[in-house]
Amino acid sequence: MKQMKHYRTKKDSNDRLSLVPVTITSKAPFQKITVNPKELKQEIIGFGGAFTESSAYNLSRINKEARERAIKAYFDPVDGIGYNIGRVSIHGCDFSLGSYLYIKDYDDSLESFDISRDQSIIKLIHDAEKYAKTKIQILGSPWTPPFWMKDNHSPIQGGKLLPKYYQTWANYFVKFIEEYEKRGVSIFSVSVQNEPAAVQRWDSCIYSAEDEKEFVKVLGPTLEKHGYQDKKILIWDHNRDIMVERAKGVLEDPVAAKYVWGTAFHWYVSEAFENVETVHNLFPDKHLLFTEGCQESGPHFGEYAVGERYGRNMINDLRNWTEGYIDWNLFLDETGGPNHVNNLCSAPVMVKIWQEELVLMPSYYYIGQISKFVKPGAIQMASSGTKDLIYVAFKNKDKSEVIIIQNEGEQDRNIEITGLKENVKLTIEAHSISTIVL
Template identity: 50%
Template sequence: MPRKMRIVESNKNQKKKWEEKGMITFVNQPVDSEHIVSLNPDQTFQQWMGFGGAFTEAAAYSLAKISPQLREEVLDAYFDKDVGLGYTLGRTHIHSCDFALENYTYVDEGDKDLASFSIEREWKYVIPLIQDAMTVANEPLTILASPWSPPPWMKTNGEMNNGGKLLPEYRQVWANYYVKYIEEMEKAGVPIWGVSVQNEPEAVQVWDSCIYTAEEERDFVKEFLGPTLQKHDLSDKQIVIWDHNRDVIVDRATTVLEDPEAAKYVWGVGNHWYVSEEFENLSKVHEAFPDKHLLFTEGCIEGGVKLGAWHTGERYARNIIGDMNHWLEGFIDWNIVLDETGGPNHVGNYCDAPIIVDTKKDAVYYNSSYYAIGHFSRFIKRGAVRIEVLSNVPNVSITAFKQQDEIIVVVLNETEQNEKLTFSINEESAEVIVPAHSIVTYVIH
């Protein structure tokens, strides 16, 4: 039986997204060598672990401000495997981040014993959101928890914002804090899969932030965080380092992972998309440390809400394809939802999100980024394996995975022209036209 190919398309000029464009049957015929995309299912790379987004206080608060019916619609749109994106991953913040309503921690000032530790605040918005998301997903989510800053009294600058460093005398207390957080969240029914050491450890931000050199991150993992998790029977919790941009990911990963005592505690390296689209840096990390994993832990469109924009979805698709083709194993978006301002954000660092809720009008808006993610997440499931793609078509971005009896190919065309492609698998081929400014998923059986 010849292969058949289902086509699902979104483009800038059509209102309907994820539009079914029918089926094409592969044929045995000479291939047009000018536009060939060879798919080799026998040459495989990394296994995929899933897609997800961040459960911030801002997202949870915004969803609490709209009607229960619309909140349920948004949860279905992300976590339902049939109608939505089928998210299985998540990220949340250990006490406050910029997308919280204010700076806050879980302990009283100066409480080195952490006797006052309480996550009671998270019960108001964040924990109920995660619990409801897991109900819709019908499975536990794989959740990464990241700190943006230690409490002010543990830091050199005495505040959560504006950088500063963890004071050496509080490294053990801070490691104990992660343990308390994991234990309390899991008592609340929220599984914590892993933690990152520090969100964006090289950026002094006007919001919650803390600076670590690569050596400081290495030593904190090796001497405090890793052993402390182990001591408390939490060695099954994964540790992710870096959790920052791709530009210096190779140097940062190398400093930590070349130390075997630090490396033994580290699951992998997290990356963000800001500043740099040097996707090849992920391959450099993989080639140097093939036993470690690569996870996208944050990306968003900066500068407030961009309702109706198409370029935002293209940025998502370009970054997902670029990272996938360089050994990425999972993708976690930033805020799943923001309000009409691109917040709330306690320092005014407003951004866009794939779904925007208007808390004044009780309305939900789906951005092109939402549909872009869906071109991947609705088709490439946990356990899928990336396969080799050989293309001589310069103007499109392509990635391909196989799972069970199907091959999934996603193509992004950011140009003003339609592009002709000829897919080739062994002796069979099929010709398609990829419209200008489109994202297309091809499902080949």
């Protein structure tokens, strides 16, 4: 028991990723969780958030000391929560300060390609790496192709990429990778399109499964031709509700499938966690990566349920073969922005600009209960038992074992955990999340 550590975040208390005793405080009967260390599942890539232009801009509006504290809070593996992966938009998105491209209008040659607008984002990535003490692995996702390449001749309200521009748009991906990597950023993957089933009043583009499949057949060979066959292509990058249909629509084609590393997904609309597992079961040689989630419609200060939403989604997705988790904006201001179409939301670290203060939200601590302790290279161990709690267990490369248990109920629950290095008995208190490390 001397080596065992218990970290907890709890509603209506001061417990925020706090080291607390392993204790039994309830007279309730014991429920069981059984971990099977011989039944191993997926290996974890890591955890992170999106380096949006809005995030970088918000940190430019506060003093240097506060900026450093904000970055450290996410990326320091000891004093922060150990982020090691991230996401950027390929040119503008709604959490840019405005829509923009990397090229001049109608430049199909891409000769004017210039990512200087992204310099604040690139600087933020490098500053994060100083605390992470490793390269941050970045996913690049486009919100829209250039407007003239689409059938609606607009960056917004959906529209489709015209087939005659498939090759030009694939070349744009190559230029994006080249220019970011010239500046020392490690691009490990790209997704075909952010939310390809959503017609939005901001930057957006529609792809059917057939469209995505056919574009992958251009993008894959184009990346290979330029020596980027190691860059992982992700499809879908949208919600769980119809991810099975989309995965089947692309991955049942053997030509497209050979270029696709896996399926990216978001949490909006649906908590159909079973769909995540179904995609794995249908395509067990492919991978799953969570690439966006946030609490919509404003900043949500003081709302503990937002933290519980994060924990519930993360635990269930990780149980169902997800290999990494990328949150949406890293840093938003007290309005939940800026967002150039007023699509405001919450972030785990909110920045009060005038006061130059950071607010670590409940979501920050819920993410940290997982990301701080489940290290890159960790492998999920199968677990089963009580249905009154949600939980997931891992073995790290250093042989340490981790189990995360969340109780969203109103009652404390006594739990007996078997199958780890030691059997554990403790109380998981109401509206809390506990991480046990052995």
